[in-house]
Amino acid sequence: MPVVLENLGKRFGSGAPVLDDVNATIKQGEFVALLGASGCGKSTLLNIMAGLERPTSGALEVPSDGAAFMFQDASLFPWLTARGNIELALQLADKSSTKASRRERASELLELVHLGGAGDKRPHELSGGMRQRVALARSLAQNRQLLLMDEPFAALDAITRDLLHDELERIWKETGRTIVFVTHNVREAVRLGQRVLLLSSRPGRVVAEWDVTEEHRTDAGRAGELTGVITRRLREEIRRHAK
Amino acid sequence: MPSNPITTEERTLPVTESKEHITSPSLKGNASELRDLEAGLDNLQSDSGRKVGIEWKRVLLPVAALVVLILAWQFYVSLEFKRRDLVPGPLDVLTQFVTMWGEGKVQEAVWTSLQRGVIGFLISVVIATPVGLILAQVAPLRRAFGPLISGLQVLPSVAWVPAAIIWFGLTDATVYFVVFMGAIPSIINGLISGVDQIPPQYRSVGTVLGANRLQMALQIVLPAALPGYIGGLKQGWAFSWRSLMAAEIIAVGGTIGFGLGSLLDQGRLLSDMTIVMSAILLILFVGILIELLVFGPIEKRLLQRRGLLAGSSR
Numbered sequence: 001m002p003v004v005l006e007n008l009g010k011r012f013g014s015g016a017p018v019l020d021d022v023n024a025t026i027k028q029g030e031f032v033a034l035l036g037a038s039g040c041g042k043s044t045l046l047n048i049m050a051g052l053e054r055p056t057s058g059a060l061e062v063p064s065d066g067a068a069f070m071f072q073d074a075s076l077f078p079w080l081t082a083r084g085n086i087e088l089a090l091q092l093a094d095k096s097s098t099k100a101s102r103r104e105r106a107s108e109l110l111e112l113v114h115l116g117g118a119g120d121k122r123p124h125e126l127s128g129g130m131r132q133r134v135a136l137a138r139s140l141a142q143n144r145q146l147l148l149m150d151e152p153f154a155a156l157d158a159i160t161r162d163l164l165h166d167e168l169e170r171i172w173k174e175t176g177r178t179i180v181f182v183t184h185n186v187r188e189a190v191r192l193g194q195r196v197l198l199l200s201s202r203p204g205r206v207v208a209e210w211d212v213t214e215e216h217r218t219d220a221g222r223a224g225e226l227t228g229v230i231t232r233r234l235r236e237e238i239r240r241h242a243k
Numbered sequence: 244m245p246s247n248p249i250t251t252e253e254r255t256l257p258v259t260e261s262k263e264h265i266t267s268p269s270l271k272g273n274a275s276e277l278r279d280l281e282a283g284l285d286n287l288q289s290d291s292g293r294k295v296g297i298e299w300k301r302v303l304l305p306v307a308a309l310v311v312l313i314l315a316w317q318f319y320v321s322l323e324f325k326r327r328d329l330v331p332g333p334l335d336v337l338t339q340f341v342t343m344w345g346e347g348k349v350q351e352a353v354w355t356s357l358q359r360g361v362i363g364f365l366i367s368v369v370i371a372t373p374v375g376l377i378l379a380q381v382a383p384l385r386r387a388f389g390p391l392i393s394g395l396q397v398l399p400s401v402a403w404v405p406a407a408i409i410w411f412g413l414t415d416a417t418v419y420f421v422v423f424m425g426a427i428p429s430i431i432n433g434l435i436s437g438v439d440q441i442p443p444q445y446r447s448v449g450t451v452l453g454a455n456r457l458q459m460a461l462q463i464v465l466p467a468a469l470p471g472y473i474g475g476l477k478q479g480w481a482f483s484w485r486s487l488m489a490a491e492i493i494a495v496g497g498t499i500g501f502g503l504g505s506l507l508d509q510g511r512l513l514s515d516m517t518i519v520m521s522a523i524l525l526i527l528f529v530g531i532l533i534e535l536l537v538f539g540p541i542e543k544r545l546l547q548r549r550g551l552l553a554g555s556s557r
Contacts, residue, residue, distance in 0.1 A: 050451060052447060052451065066453070067451075068451070069448075069451040071447070071448070073444070075444045075445070075447075075448045077445065077448075077463070077466070077467070078548075078549040078550065078551075079466045079467070079469065079549060092452045092454050092458060092462075114277075114282070115285075118285070121289075122548060122549070122550065123550070124549065124550020124551075125289060125550070127285060127288030128288070129281075129284065129285070129288065130285055130288070130289060138452075142451075142452065159284065160284060163277070163280060163281060163284060166277055167277065167281070170277070
């Protein structure tokens with residue numbers, strides 16, 4: 001089932017609109033990168049899609065079972081182990097599941113993010129990258145078709161981030177989820193997305209979009225070219241606010 | 244820049260491999276390579292568990308401090324500035340203590356007080372916990388009763404003793420009432436501030452994971468608020484114990500049993516400083532023991548499991 005945003009708008013109180021007339025369609029199984037400068041309402045848009053906030057105008061079509069969500073910080077519960085965090089998500093997603101089945105599923109998910117041996121560790125014993133992988137496993141535990149990611153790798157070091165890009169791409173291919181990935185990093189958007197949507201700032205609106213083709217994935221020169229084009233367009237958008 | 248002569252290293256790679264990926268050509272490999280890379284990075288970045296044995300400093304330093312204090316006390320007494328019956332030495336107090344132990348007085352007083360303190364405290368916990376949770380979750384109720392409960396925390400619970408004696412007479416109910424009024428504001432306030440300090444993100448995660456109101460309260464809010472709640476319990480116990488002593492000193496006789504406060508009062512009536520000192524030291528000792536054996540380990544374990552203990556001087 002696709003995700004459709006139609007003339008979506010959001011304002012807080014009587015202030016200027018944060019989002020205005022946002023239109024987009026995201027196909028099932030697609031990986032879309034949502035790009036924008038800080039303060040352009042990317043996170044607000046994602047929160048609306050997740051059902052955490054309500055739009056003030058427009059229409060929104062998302063899968064009826066809701067969306068899985070991954071935050072910028074892992075937001076793991078510190079009183080639970082890595083496995084416990086995943087099992088809690090499984091329990092809240094399916095109240096009728098048995099303890100044994102949750103345990104087994106949690107092991108599978110830990111294995112999927114290559115953390116089979118770290119299940120009994122607590123969040124503070126894990127590195128930032130490991131925590132984000134547990135958070136990824138937890139969002140997969142929700143078993144929703146749509147996965148929303150709010151700058152999940154922004155706080156990680158470059159080496160870890162590169163690795164997690166590979167990891168996320170692999171998991172996306174294995175699970176066939178629809179992913180909306182919010183970022184302010186152009187290279188990251190081109191690296192991961194099949195399509196890059198550029199959101200303008202104040203009010204947020206989809207002002208441009210680019211397809212990332214197989215050619216861009218295999219040819220570093222072409223990818224660099226596209227990154228350059230998108231960066232110029234993004235800077236143009238930011239310069240508009242100079243006055 | 245394929246014609247650039249400087250990039251010799253890149254050109255030595257086979258063409259297919261260098262073009263396999265756009266951002267991280269050397270990282271991109273087969274699945275098992277990725278797994279190894281991650282395992283290596285995980286090991287480099289996470290702490291390998293450091294094993295801690297018994298820290299003798301923790302035991303020896305307080306004991307040494309105690310020995311120094313007792314020696315100073317003995318030294319002061321041996322200078323004989325004051326009459327011996329006004330300022331007895333450590334040995335005099337010890338002799339009195341042993342005598343009272345032989346009579347069974349110490350055991351009776353400690354047991355009576357401890358039993359009352361613990362029962363009074365447990366009643367407070369059972370009542371304060373749901374009240375605290377409801378106040379923390381329902382905003383209008385909290386606005387209404389919050390200032391009152393903070394105020395009660397400032398009010399010394401000894402102030403309730405006269406009222407309690409008028410209502411309940413010289414019975415155990417008087418003692419329990421005063422203990423209860425002493426403990427309950429601290430426990431409620433501890434729980435409320437524990438709930439207040441929950442990062443808002445936890446609730447968002449709960450919502451996204453599909454928790455309903457009850458699941459949110461029991462599986463997310465309550466465990467998240469646990470450190471503040473334990474802090475409140477600890478303070479609540481301290482207030483219980485103090486209130487209990489005050490009540491026992493003031494309310495003597497009737498069907499009220501013989502507690503540590505009563506022992507203290509008896510020492511005053513007999514003008515026997517050795518009894519007074521023994522009682523004070525016993526009250527202090529019980530307080531320290533409860534902290535060391537009950538609250539200390541619970542709190543330490545809780546904080547350790549959440550990674551909140553690093554760098555503290557506990």
